[in-house]
Amino acid sequence: MYRVLICDPLSEEGIRPLLDAEDVEAIADPSLSHEELLEAVKSVQAIIVRSQTQVTREVIEHAENLQVIGRAGVGVDNIDLDAATEHGVVVVNAPDGNTISTAEHTMAMLMSLARNIPQAYHQLQQKRWERKKFVGVELKGKTLGVVGFGRIGREVAQRAKGQRMKVIAYDPFLNQEKADKAGVDHGTLQEVLQQADFLTVHTPLMEETKHLIDREAIQLMKPGARILNCARGGIVDEDALYQAIQSGKIAGAALDVFEEEPATEHPLLSLTEVVATPHLGASTVEAQENVATDVSYDVLEHLRGGTVRNPVNMPSVSSEMMEQLSPYFKLSERLGAFLSRVVEGTLERVSVYYSGELTDVDTTPLTRIAIKGILRRHIGQRVNDVNAFKTASDKGIVINEQKSTSTKGFTNLLTVEIETDQEKRSIAGTLLNGLGARIVQLDQYSIDVVPDGNLILIHHKDQPGAIGRVGSLLSEHNMNIATMQVGRTNQGGDAVMVLTVDKEVESECQDRLGEITDINKVQCLTL
Numbered sequence: 001m002y003r004v005l006i007c008d009p010l011s012e013e014g015i016r017p018l019l020d021a022e023d024v025e026a027i028a029d030p031s032l033s034h035e036e037l038l039e040a041v042k043s044v045q046a047i048i049v050r051s052q053t054q055v056t057r058e059v060i061e062h063a064e065n066l067q068v069i070g071r072a073g074v075g076v077d078n079i080d081l082d083a084a085t086e087h088g089v090v091v092v093n094a095p096d097g098n099t100i101s102t103a104e105h106t107m108a109m110l111m112s113l114a115r116n117i118p119q120a121y122h123q124l125q126q127k128r129w130e131r132k133k134f135v136g137v138e139l140k141g142k143t144l145g146v147v148g149f150g151r152i153g154r155e156v157a158q159r160a161k162g163q164r165m166k167v168i169a170y171d172p173f174l175n176q177e178k179a180d181k182a183g184v185d186h187g188t189l190q191e192v193l194q195q196a197d198f199l200t201v202h203t204p205l206m207e208e209t210k211h212l213i214d215r216e217a218i219q220l221m222k223p224g225a226r227i228l229n230c231a232r233g234g235i236v237d238e239d240a241l242y243q244a245i246q247s248g249k250i251a252g253a254a255l256d257v258f259e260e261e262p263a264t265e266h267p268l269l270s271l272t273e274v275v276a277t278p279h280l281g282a283s284t285v286e287a288q289e290n291v292a293t294d295v296s297y298d299v300l301e302h303l304r305g306g307t308v309r310n311p312v313n314m315p316s317v318s319s320e321m322m323e324q325l326s327p328y329f330k331l332s333e334r335l336g337a338f339l340s341r342v343v344e345g346t347l348e349r350v351s352v353y354y355s356g357e358l359t360d361v362d363t364t365p366l367t368r369i370a371i372k373g374i375l376r377r378h379i380g381q382r383v384n385d386v387n388a389f390k391t392a393s394d395k396g397i398v399i400n401e402q403k404s405t406s407t408k409g410f411t412n413l414l415t416v417e418i419e420t421d422q423e424k425r426s427i428a429g430t431l432l433n434g435l436g437a438r439i440v441q442l443d444q445y446s447i448d449v450v451p452d453g454n455l456i457l458i459h460h461k462d463q464p465g466a467i468g469r470v471g472s473l474l475s476e477h478n479m480n481i482a483t484m485q486v487g488r489t490n491q492g493g494d495a496v497m498v499l500t501v502d503k504e505v506e507s508e509c510q511d512r513l514g515e516i517t518d519i520n521k522v523q524c525l526t527l
Ligand SMILES: NC(=O)c1ccc[n+]([C@@H]2O[C@H](COP(=O)([O-])OP(=O)(O)OC[C@H]3O[C@@H](n4cnc5c(N)ncnc54)[C@H](O)[C@@H]3O)[C@@H](O)[C@H]2O)c1
Pocket: 073, 074, 075, 076, 095, 098, 099, 102, 147, 148, 149, 150, 151, 152, 153, 170, 171, 172, 173, 202, 203, 204, 205, 208, 209, 212, 230, 231, 232, 256, 257, 279, 280, 281, 282, 283
């Protein structure tokens, strides 16, 4: 049974898949204090949050069984991604479900700002019929500067064009072709700042975007321009904005988000030129249902060992690529696991070579899985697809991935090579059409072994009787041999036997195998 803690209020319809799942115990508690949260996370496999709950390193470190953190929304600035990655915890979000609601909210804020609607309403509530005080400006013909032309920025631009505004956008990924297609101008940040009558930001909050709109940026803007932030508090420097409004440089601002939330005492709220909402961009019935559904799906999928659609801290794999690569997942992990169990010494370098039909695809996910297979021998289940590369690099292991032209006659070939301070070993495998995975090479020996079950690897001298003696001894220990493969370099030279047996080999049996004449080394492993 998976325990899933839902910390912030989420649409009940949206989390229906979790509530109905027979293998899930969903615990919804949006009122936990910090101390209660630290206690509650100890026993759960998944946490789901919106923007309110801070999933800090401390929280993640308390959550000993945690596998996945779901963010019902876009921004993941309330989750310590480094800590999650280090602990092998997958973070998933719901990036699409609230785009329209947030774009619509931005338009509502834009119009409120242009026509002073909240301020005028507030006066009416005070029984004051003020008309002169609230003369607004038209949007038609004005320029909207959009900083961050992602999902929401693009939707806002389309809507602003509907108001017959001119739109100029800046985004590091926006080029002329994309801008033409969207029917907007594109410019540098400086050009956008200089031309905007209204400036709206739609970037994530990151180191590079923190105070992106600061005192200097505001200085570049037209006198009397207006600023909107429905993305994240902190993208616009709040002190600089406050001063710019007070000095008259900026005519007004519309804010849905603040550097610190809740922000009921914020000085900007005392300015009549400011319209504000308490982080309501995504607060619609539709958006909340969408994000809760999306995140529930991914959380369930991850817990059940499936592939998530919106991973944040591991690269996503397109469904097309997934179709090509997934048959190799098990092979890749098993090759890594096999070799890690037979190699001796301290791991220094892992190289993974791909040939045949594998040369045409992005094989990074397969390398990651091979590394996971290798590291699990020493680190256990704590290493997974999320932290495999990071764990290897933290341990000083160099990883090298290469495409190779040597197919050795196979349509696909995956070779894993490990170098330690004592030796260099390699293993190669292939997927045989209709027959599944096979180990086809171990060091210099050609073999044909299914990478599954209880295996015995024996290094011996190619001499008459060696195989028979192994068979007899295994039978004495009541060990049934399912398959046996022998590989040798030359007649009478070094050779290997790889046997699959029906149960795990006991240490006494392994020791006795090692004492047989002409047998040099015996290694037993279970895949
Ligand atoms: N107010 C709300 O309730 C609410 C709701 C949803 C999303 N959001 C926030 O809105 C923002 C945008 O969300 P989205 O779904 O459009 O994200 P997105 O990832 O689709 O788009 C973000 C865009 O910002 C661009 N960008 C990154 N750094 C930039 C920089 N230095 N200058 C200019 N552009 C830069 C990226 O290239 C990307 O195109 C996020 O901060 C998100 O958290 C707020």
